[in-house]
Amino acid sequence: MSWVKVTSMDDLVPGAPVRVDLPGHRIALVRVGDDVYALGDRCSHAEASLAEGEVVDHEIECPRHGAVFDLKTGKPLTLPATRPVPTYRVKVEDGDVYLSVEPS
Ligand code: FES
Numbered sequence: 225m226s227w228v229k230v231t232s233m234d235d236l237v238p239g240a241p242v243r244v245d246l247p248g249h250r251i252a253l254v255r256v257g258d259d260v261y262a263l264g265d266r267c268s269h270a271e272a273s274l275a276e277g278e279v280v281d282h283e284i285e286c287p288r289h290g291a292v293f294d295l296k297t298g299k300p301l302t303l304p305a306t307r308p309v310p311t312y313r314v315k316v317e318d319g320d321v322y323l324s325v326e327p328s
Pocket residue numbers: 267268269270271272286287288289290291303304305
């Protein structure tokens with residue numbers, strides 16, 4: 225599995241998502257406490273950027289129509305979204321945040 229360094233923990237504000245663009249992948253990166261989650265940035269309903277959404281606990285709300293997704297699983301918890309968004313593996317080493325976009 226190959227990992228790509230995308231940011232550092234110091235640059236991630238808890239509860240403030242950031243968008244990360246990697247070849248073929250648009251990803252929303254979210255820090256919750258000392259954990260970091262990565263999920264597809266395109267909402268499965270109408271492709272709004274989830275990185276512009278609001279984070280509450282381990283959930284993120286789409287800024288366009290309000291669908292809520294589970295940060296850990298990418299599954300929609302409320303309508304109007306009915307399909308999950310992808311999730312990505314994250315690791316933190318020495319304060320740096322790495323993503324893997326390869327299937328597990
Ligand atoms: S685009 Fe996200 S809920 Fe419609």
